[in-house]
Amino acid sequence: MAPIPFEPGAIRMLAKLMAETGLTEIELAEKDRRIRVVRGAVQAPMQHVMIPATPSAAIAAEPPAPAVAGVADPDAVLSPMVGVAYLTPEPNAPSFISVGARVEAGQTLLLIEAMKTFNPITAPKAGTVTRILVESGDSVDQGQPLVVIGP
Structure with missing residues (x-):
């Protein structure tokens, strides 16, 4: 053909x-x-391994609660969708960000895989990464805080 x-x-x-x-x-x-x-970089296939968590391990893995109970951190970048978070563009590559790193508005912070599509999550503003609330391979929900970007 x-x-x-x-x-x-x-x-x-x-x-x-x-x-x-x-x-x-x-x-x-x-x-x-x-x-x-x-659009975006072509991603190498990633292997997913599901490891069941014991109740005590699940509690230990939760991020610390905000300083004021019931109030979300206003500097948190929230997940726009349900999926799996990845902090690197491909296995064995350096992370997009690290705590203390300076980011610019529009810079890729991480990827969320949803329905076999990798969606870049970008910084809504310039600032410094003060906290990373997820790890590569974590399942995330819509509205879940992912990263905190301070001034």
Whole structure:
């Protein structure tokens, strides 16, 4: 089968649509032609290992409670979705961030894998990472605090 020629304009249009809508992946199919555009770095497959936690281990792994009970840290970056958090772009790579690191608005802090898609979680503002509340491989819920960025 001969390769299918693609129009650069179609790919640019899909990339523009992705940027406007915030999508990380888009695919168009028509008869025997298919175009798939993915934004962001290609991720190596990651192996997941589930280790059951004992009740005492689960309690020890919880992040410390905020200083004022019932009040979330206003500098916390919250998870926008349910998924699995990764602090590195691929296995054996350095972490995107570390405690004490200076970050700029829009900088990738971590990835959340949801439905086999890796979604970058970016810094909403510039500042210093004061706490990292998750570890690579942790399951996260929507609205869960992930990272605290202070002034």
